Amino acid sequence: MLRFLFTRLSLVIPTFIGMTLLAFFLIRLVPGDPIETMAGERGIDPVRHAALLKEYGLDRPVLVQYGIYIGRVLHGDLGKSMITQTPVLHEFFALFPATIELALCAIIFALVLGIPAGIIAAVRRNSIFDHGVMGVSLTGYSMPIFWWGLLLILLFSVQLGWTPVSGRIDVKYFIEPVTGFLTIDALLSGEKGAFRSAVSHLILPTIVLGTQPLAIIARMTRSAMLEVLGEDYIRTARAKGLSTLRVVALHALRNALIPVITVIGLQVGVLFTGAILTETIFSWPGVGKWMIEAINRRDYPVLQGGVLLLGLVVMTVNLLVDVTYGIINPRIRKSAA
Amino acid sequence: MSTPAISVPVVATTPRGPLRDFWGYFSANHGAVAGLVFVIAITFVAIFANFIAPYPPDLTNNTVFLKPPAWQAGGSWAYPLGTDAIGRDILSRLIFGARLSLLIGVAVVAMAIVVGIALGLMAGFLRGVFEIAIMRLMDIILTLPSLLLAIVIVAILGPGIMNAMIAVVVVVLPHYVRITRAAVITETSKDYVTAARASGATRLRLMFSEVLPNCAAPLIVQASLGVSTAILDAAALGFLGLGAQPPASEWGTMLADAREFVLRAWWVVTFPGLMILLTVLAFNLLGDGLRDALDPKLKK
Numbered sequence: 024m025l026r027f028l029f030t031r032l033s034l035v036i037p038t039f040i041g042m043t044l045l046a047f048f049l050i051r052l053v054p055g056d057p058i059e060t061m062a063g064e065r066g067i068d069p070v071r072h073a074a075l076l077k078e079y080g081l082d083r084p085v086l087v088q089y090g091i092y093i094g095r096v097l098h099g100d101l102g103k104s105m106i107t108q109t110p111v112l113h114e115f116f117a118l119f120p121a122t123i124e125l126a127l128c129a130i131i132f133a134l135v136l137g138i139p140a141g142i143i144a145a146v147r148r149n150s151i152f153d154h155g156v157m158g159v160s161l162t163g164y165s166m167p168i169f170w171w172g173l174l175l176i177l178l179f180s181v182q183l184g185w186t187p188v189s190g191r192i193d194v195k196y197f198i199e200p201v202t203g204f205l206t207i208d209a210l211l212s213g214e215k216g217a218f219r220s221a222v223s224h225l226i227l228p229t230i231v232l233g234t235q236p237l238a239i240i241a242r243m244t245r246s247a248m249l250e251v252l253g254e255d256y257i258r259t260a261r262a263k264g265l266s267t268l269r270v271v272a273l274h275a276l277r278n279a280l281i282p283v284i285t286v287i288g289l290q291v292g293v294l295f296t297g298a299i300l301t302e303t304i305f306s307w308p309g310v311g312k313w314m315i316e317a318i319n320r321r322d323y324p325v326l327q328g329g330v331l332l333l334g335l336v337v338m339t340v341n342l343l344v345d346v347t348y349g350i351i352n353p354r355i356r357k358s359a360a
Numbered sequence: 361m362s363t364p365a366i367s368v369p370v371v372a373t374t375p376r377g378p379l380r381d382f383w384g385y386f387s388a389n390h391g392a393v394a395g396l397v398f399v400i401a402i403t404f405v406a407i408f409a410n411f412i413a414p415y416p417p418d419l420t421n422n423t424v425f426l427k428p429p430a431w432q433a434g435g436s437w438a439y440p441l442g443t444d445a446i447g448r449d450i451l452s453r454l455i456f457g458a459r460l461s462l463l464i465g466v467a468v469v470a471m472a473i474v475v476g477i478a479l480g481l482m483a484g485f486l487r488g489v490f491e492i493a494i495m496r497l498m499d500i501i502l503t504l505p506s507l508l509l510a511i512v513i514v515a516i517l518g519p520g521i522m523n524a525m526i527a528v529v530v531v532v533l534p535h536y537v538r539i540t541r542a543a544v545i546t547e548t549s550k551d552y553v554t555a556a557r558a559s560g561a562t563r564l565r566l567m568f569s570e571v572l573p574n575c576a577a578p579l580i581v582q583a584s585l586g587v588s589t590a591i592l593d594a595a596a597l598g599f600l601g602l603g604a605q606p607p608a609s610e611w612g613t614m615l616a617d618a619r620e621f622v623l624r625a626w627w628v629v630t631f632p633g634l635m636i637l638l639t640v641l642a643f644n645l646l647g648d649g650l651r652d653a654l655d656p657k658l659k660k
Contacts, residue, residue: 034499037496038496038499038500038503041496041497041499041500042500042503042504045500045504045512049512049515049516052516161391161641161644161645161648162637162641164644165588165592165637165640165641165644166637166640167592167595167596167599167612167615167633167636167637167640169595169596169599169612169615169633170615170629170632170633170634170636170637171633173615173619173622173629173633174629174630174633176622177622177626177629177630181622181623292503292504292505292506293505295505295508296505296506296507296508299505299507299508299511299600300507300596300599300600303600314508314511315511315600318511318514318515318602319601326512326515330504330508330509330512333504333505333508334503334504337503337504337505338503341503
């Protein structure tokens with residue numbers, strides 16, 4: 024196990040270095056130097072330009088600059104936003120809970136619907152239900168979620184007036200952040216109606232963000248289940264006279280869930296990609312919207328820091344998934360080490 | 361992940377040729393056939409857009425702003441799917457949009473295949489430091505959320521349809537590199553490659569005439585599924601204002617334009633997205649069908 028852990032960890036370091044390189048060169052690949060970029064279209068006085076170059080250390084050799092950058096990153100210094108002048112790390116952690124809250128709700132939504140749907144589809148293979156689940160999940164998988172969000176707004180917010188169009192909570196509430204998860208904070212605040220408002224704001228974004236993972240998880244659960252249901256031990260269990268429910272829930276599900284867990288882990292990347300679009304559509308104040316705004320404002324330190332941080336989060340989750348998988352399945356452990 | 365091809369009872373006594381055989385498996389999958397029909401239809405529409413579309417895509421008519429589709433009160437058959445905020449015919453824009461979206465999808469996949477095969481072949485044949493460097497780079501690309509990376513690339517290069525395509529190519533590249541490299545490694549250990557090598561075939565000859573044709577199947581499947589990813593990603597970039605720029609009638613860009621009218625004109629929002637969904641769905645169905653038909657493991 025220890026050897027597996029080391030092998031897996033040793034893969035992380037080059038990936039991390041690669042990501043820092045990407046983030047570092049990001050700013051330098053933009054036409055013109057960063058100071059000119061910061062100055063924008065107004066241009067900048069050459070003297071001030073030189074002074075700023077020196078101040079930011081941009082007059083030194085690139086390798087030295089990279090060394091300095093790595094040193095700073097390792098100390099948690101990702102620079103300041105050019106617009107708000109607040110440290111990037113600070114802004115990220117202020118907004119990240121909103122993204123996490125949305126992503127967690129979306130993945131729970133996807134699991135709660137996707138796993139049972141996949142199981143039933145597999146058990147009743149080739150039934151109308153099975154074809155329905157497969158059809159719907161392929162549609163969900165092909166769905167342009169930015170359009171899906173607009174459609175849901177059109178139906179539930181505009182036509183039916185059931186859900187709010189954007190934001191995390193009604194403007195009349197001011198909730199002191201404790202956990203950063205607004206639904207929990209609203210409950211803690213004890214303000215009447217705040218929790219309800221927070222939940223109603225969450226519904227549509229959750230559905231939109233959860234659609235693709237839902238489709239993927241349903242398909243994966245179905246195919247994993249089908250594979251397991253064909254195994255000999257399932258036939259044995261059936262031959263013993265166990266009820267279908269018992270065979271499926273106790274014998275098959277446990278083994279079918281192993282590949283599903285991996286797929287769930289892999290959804291983190293999908294979720295962040297989706298979060299960028301979902302947050303943009305619903306004006307959800309998370310890191311996805313923050314990064315899109317950073318692009319529009321040409322706020323490169325935010326973009327640079329955000330890419331690195333999100334990359335780190337995905338990398339860490341992937342690592343955790345791999346390690347968990349290694350714990351569950353000894354064969355993986357052996358073949359990787 | 362996919363509906364396995366329903367096995368057809370074989371009645372023919374003479375062995376079928378590989379193409380007939382392939383079609384036998386493929387046509388048994390109704391979804392795949394439906395996908396193929398849609399893809400052919402949309403390709404036809406894209407090629408003959410000039411003749412099919414009732415209006416040029418950019419023709420504005422300031423007497424018909426936000427006209428609803430023909431079947432709704434206030435609509436007319438002159439504009440079957442209605443008009444947008446500056447009086448352009450939505451149907452015509454969708455038809456020309458098909459051309460743009462298909463072009464993006466096909467061009468992205470073509471570029472990704474060429475670069476991906478080149479890198480994959482080199483990684484598989486040369487091994488060593490070169491392979492490690494390429495594969496690590498591909499891992500990094502895969503680690504980052506795909507749209508985020510695409511956005512970053514567009515942020516560096518500047519918004520526009522060409523740069524959006526480059527960004528999508530970079531994002532989808534790792535799949536092609538990995539498939540090619542994996543296929544190369546499996547194939548080079550086989551006897552026929554050893555035989556070819558022993559009879560003095562050069563490395564280039566080994567790469568292109570021996571090994572590459574034998575790893576075509578997974579690449580074809582990936583390419584078909586890749587077109588859908590490319591269309592979807594390019595549309596997402598267009599929607600975020602980073603892809604094709606207005607007044608281009610790219611479907612994602614059309615949606616971005618339509619966003620502010622979501623409250624009053626459902627049709628400007630609904631139709632472009634529907635076209636994206638149907639096209640992506642068709643390519644996914646087609647890709648699934650191809651995979652089932654080409655994968656010998658599923659055929660038994």
